[in-house]
Amino acid sequence: MNQQDIKKVQDQSVIGGIIALIGRVLLAILIPLISFYVLYLGFIFLRDSKASREIITLVAIVWGVGGVALLFWVFNNLVEKLPDFWRSRLLPFVFVGPAMAILAWYLAIPTLRTLWISLFNRDGPPDGLNMIQQLMSSSFVGLGNYAAVFTEPLMQEALRNNVMWIIFGSTLSVVFGLLIAVLADRSSFEKIAKALIFLPMAISFVGASIIWNFIYEYRPAGQPQIGLLNAIVTGLGGTPQAWPQWVAIAPWNNLFLIVIVIWLQAGFSMVLFSAALKGIPEELMEAGRIDGASEIQIFFRIMIPYIRGTVISVWTTIVIFTLKIFDVVWVMTGGQFGTHVIATQFYRQSFTNRNSGFGSAIAIVLLIAVIPVMIYNLRQFREQEAF
């Protein structure tokens, strides 16, 4: 092979290299473009298509699930093509970026935006002005919405009811969960009992509302009752009532709604307590028995102190949950008959009354109520040295 040939080969390889580079750059641009185009087509199809429901369902699932995977793959591919220096710096953000962006868009920034909106009247901050001008505008009401949250009669009713929900709902869920866990631990049909108590956890609030509506169903006295509770009450000689709608006993009619949530949540607390109880060393209880402690003493003096941590965390979880209770009330009574709670008031103000300022103030009050838990979580996290 002479010099010229070598030169030729080198030339070819340079040209080849350039073509390959152009090809790669083109691919790097084309693949994302095609991907985005395909995703866009999918979006348009789902929004406007009149195809049969089955096909739309299938396309939706494939497009939704596949689309996200495709995006990760495309971005990873793009970054992998970069030089080492950039790749090692950018790659972590390809992985963590989408999660942080979505969290920022859906939770972090809305917190600030809601706080801002809550300072304005029902029209919200006027568009097209900067923040200072918005503050000067006539729709700025300062803390007026917060004053209204605590003075408006329906809101006061909602706050009172939420306190009831928290006190009765969370406490009784914990008590029943604990009772069932302890009993199941000693019974001869632990598994099946736990599965049946746990089953309501899989049922939606709307479904649960229907189930319990059927229990509370009211027929005028004299007619055969088809709701179980009224059938029992009339069977015992009482008068039938439309229990959750029974305004005469307000606010205690809320208890008929709270029962539903206890029914749903006892399974949750039972599972956690059951696991915690199984962690108590047998020797500890045996030692108590030898010292002559009764089973009740063992329960209060040994078991409860041992699982205190679990009790607190289960209780907090259900408190947060009952604080935001919405579906049950909305479907059962729509907040009428003195059963409004904070979340139904939030919905009513924000979306029915279209008073976004007031609605946002309610949301901020909800947020403030969970801040102690947030601080506790962060403190726990800081104690884990590992991160």
Next chain:
Amino acid sequence: MRSKKRYGKLLVDLTLLLLVLIWTIPTMGIFVSSFRNRDDISTSGWWRVFPYRDWQPTKEIDPKELGLDPNGVMNIEGATGTFEEFRAGVETGDGKRITWIGNKRIGRVEVQEQVWTVDWNFTLDNYKQVLGGQTFKFTKPDGTIETVPGDNMNRAFLNSLSVAIPSTVIPILIAAFAAYAFAWMKFPGRRWMFITVVALLVVPLQIALVPILRDYKALNLNGTFLAIWLAHTGFGLALATYLLYNYISTLPRDILESAFIDGASHFTVFTRLVLPLSVPALASFAIFQFLWVWNDYLVALIFLGGNPEFELVTQRMAAIVGSRGSEWHLLTAGAFVSMVLPLLVFFSMQRFFVRGLLAGSVKG
């Protein structure tokens, strides 16, 4: 001592049995009712499927044959009373009851005795009607025909699937990538980003609804599947990232390191090693998110509320409660249709579900 122990055990079993019964009866009531026909549901309690004592006719008498005067006091088969009293039924001393059926002119008299009986006229019609979407004809006891529209849960069921599956998979995928990065990559801002995730765990989603709805209106996204997938992703992501981080960060270091030494990229390690190894954690979060999204009502109400085409199962059910709350044949069957899938998921994957609960799968 031993007998005391046995009594204690019996007491435990009986108390637990009572509690289990109380917890099961509400669901059972609606389950049984969903198979009873429309008239039975609205006129008698579902517990009639259990044996009960009822009056059954043993003999029929034509009042004209006896020459009775319905306007005065009558004496039939040893019972005396006015027409109104016989209409309600007059009991004789020997366990019989005499009842006048129909009106004064063309009525008949029945001699009835109490017998044990059950109502077992089970039917699948309620399910057909709640899924089918046409109108259905009912013959009332007095012979008139009533036309009642059915419902179209079928479409709602498919819509719920289109919402629930991507809303479960998308946050898991995004969270798994993020959890991997938090656990195995070094980058600036890693610590405070994770602190943000922890802080957002308990933020109530109500805080986001108004601003996000504004964004969706501006982007013209409202009432689309994408809108609700992203919303559920946003609200479930903090928990998903936190849980998956807890799991992924405990994967054995040497397996991953040997893969890196063999020249594998992060993407390869993630898809080929970390995802398969994390299946238990992914599954337990998946069940939670699926149940949560399937059973959700509020988020759907706000982001899909305006579009009846995209109505979900929970919205459909709530709408039936609102507009046709007395149509118990639709409600009972509909409630069960809405429960089938979550119950299946729940019972087939109960193991993962409980494990997830113990790992702290509790959403803010």
